[in-house]
Amino acid sequence: MTCQLTAEETAMLEGAEGPGVQRAMEIVATLGRIYGAPDLVPVTHAQIAGVSYKNLGDAGVQFLKEWAAEGAQVRTPTTLNPAGMEMERWQEMGIQPSFAEPQLSAIDAFITMGVTPTMSCTPYLFPGYTPRRGDHLAWAESSAVIFANSIIGARSNREGGPSALAAAIVGRTPRYGYHLDQERLADVVVEVRCPVRDVADFGALSYVVGKQVGNATLWFADLADHLPPLPADITLGGAAGDRLKTLGAGLAAYGAVALFHIAGYTPEARDLGEGLIRADARRLAVDSLDPGYTVMDADPDLRQIDLVTIGCPHASLSEIEQIAGLLQGQRVATQLWVTTARLTRDRAREAGWVQTIEAAGGQVVADTCAVVAPMRSIGVASMATNAGKMACYAPAHSKVKMRYGSLEQCVAAAVTGRWNG
Amino acid sequence: MADITRIHGRVIRAGRAEGRALVSPAPIGFLGGVDPDSGVVVEPNHPLHGQSVAGRVLVFPTGKGSTVGSYTILRLARNQVAPAAMINAESEAIVAVGAIIADIPMVDQVAIGLIRDGDWVTVDGDLVEIRQELAP
Numbered sequence: 001m002t003c004q005l006t007a008e009e010t011a012m013l014e015g016a017e018g019p020g021v022q023r024a025m026e027i028v029a030t031l032g033r034i035y036g037a038p039d040l041v042p043v044t045h046a047q048i049a050g051v052s053y054k055n056l057g058d059a060g061v062q063f064l065k066e067w068a069a070e071g072a073q074v075r076t077p078t079t080l081n082p083a084g085m086e087m088e089r090w091q092e093m094g095i096q097p098s099f100a101e102p103q104l105s106a107i108d109a110f111i112t113m114g115v116t117p118t119m120s121c122t123p124y125l126f127p128g129y130t131p132r133r134g135d136h137l138a139w140a141e142s143s144a145v146i147f148a149n150s151i152i153g154a155r156s157n158r159e160g161g162p163s164a165l166a167a168a169i170v171g172r173t174p175r176y177g178y179h180l181d182q183e184r185l186a187d188v189v190v191e192v193r194c195p196v197r198d199v200a201d202f203g204a205l206s207y208v209v210g211k212q213v214g215n216a217t218l219w220f221a222d223l224a225d226h227l228p229p230l231p232a233d234i235t236l237g238g239a240a241g242d243r244l245k246t247l248g249a250g251l252a253a254y255g256a257v258a259l260f261h262i263a264g265y266t267p268e269a270r271d272l273g274e275g276l277i278r279a280d281a282r283r284l285a286v287d288s289l290d291p292g293y294t295v296m297d298a299d300p301d302l303r304q305i306d307l308v309t310i311g312c313p314h315a316s317l318s319e320i321e322q323i324a325g326l327l328q329g330q331r332v333a334t335q336l337w338v339t340t341a342r343l344t345r346d347r348a349r350e351a352g353w354v355q356t357i358e359a360a361g362g363q364v365v366a367d368t369c370a371v372v373a374p375m376r377s378i379g380v381a382s383m384a385t386n387a388g389k390m391a392c393y394a395p396a397h398s399k400v401k402m403r404y405g406s407l408e409q410c411v412a413a414a415v416t417g418r419w420n421g
Numbered sequence: 422m423a424d425i426t427r428i429h430g431r432v433i434r435a436g437r438a439e440g441r442a443l444v445s446p447a448p449i450g451f452l453g454g455v456d457p458d459s460g461v462v463v464e465p466n467h468p469l470h471g472q473s474v475a476g477r478v479l480v481f482p483t484g485k486g487s488t489v490g491s492y493t494i495l496r497l498a499r500n501q502v503a504p505a506a507m508i509n510a511e512s513e514a515i516v517a518v519g520a521i522i523a524d525i526p527m528v529d530q531v532a533i534g535l536i537r538d539g540d541w542v543t544v545d546g547d548l549v550e551i552r553q554e555l556a557p
Contacts (some may be wrong), residue, residue: 015548160488
């Protein structure tokens, strides 16, 4: 099948708008051909991954600088994934200049291309950026893609870092996959027959289900029973938003899920009901979260914790509020990182929560997280978290040992310096 | 004596290149699977484990793994250890984007079973020419 390009798009492909736009259109049009897209669809927002110098390497940084020098400019609002360090406080974090300089250089190249340097995996928590139902997006952060598709009802494929940037530069992405109604039907019906109580439980659930479903679209038949209502303002996070954020991140990381529906709860499920389930959908029952906890809490003998880290995906306002509440009048004995977006940190500081966490000796770290920062080189060998995706990625990416449990357990470990339970 | 086979594929990245085929029966994940400095396949238990992709016409069914793998292909190219060309049975986004940003000629929708390890392969646009040395 050929992917139909408009006259304007063809001109971009032939170089009418310069070599930077030409290269971007070559990427977008080639993906359209590979995946059999009938045409390209305009996007309202792009989210770029491949930001940390750890993943880009010198070649990636050089390539971004060249693309910027070729005059490529984004033509839709575009935000950035976390980088490998906080932009201003990298020296305090123990980051070496040999890492910081190319990292800053990469961010500069993005800014030259018109990208807003949010450096966060949670663009859906930003007032003014939160997509609306039916919006077409080119998002490259798998945890954000699944949140936008499932909880908001926007439409994005799991773009790669360069393809999301290419889509931003041409303002379009190929119309295939999750952009199409027929690709948003559920392949697997999931029944959950055990209690799912807190963020850590939702992380464990994401492991148990994610490992069994690959890239299927899911229909959770009864998960609404375990969830508080969605907040009217999703940018606050809230008890429901925080659980769904960790569920989606884990399903996307342990499986390759980009969309789930919850009966009677998520927007498309509320409107379309069981018509969203494919006739040949298979069923999956979850009777216990233990298989998740066994793998994610991978080092059960580990007691001594160097770093407690909360915020994967980046902490919401409601999570920061909870941590500040638990730390009131306390003093931490380990390092404590609450990783979040700069925009969320600004809002939390207005509420006084950042000051409470800092007074207890913790840090509210922006722009980065313990998955993309060079943890070993800054002296961290053991970590604890309540975040399902972090429990999988940090040991693999940074070769650290890990304890996994509830937010309360994590904060208690930070205060006492030891993991109990 | 050599036997020459010519087949047509679908162009992913247009260009001309030639080299000895390195054939993988299994998909390749570039991030973490191929060392960007040496070009050696480092994924444990991979059929190509320990072999270098540098300068070879790399033939494999499709890509897999992290989308950051596109940047790994770019790093291979900038380090002069990239494949000369790539041929897939069915292409996907990671390797296709990697080929475009790294300027590596690439075709897919080719019957890769026709290509044997060590064949001399030329990729030119959509044309794949396979020279197989005949057994003496």
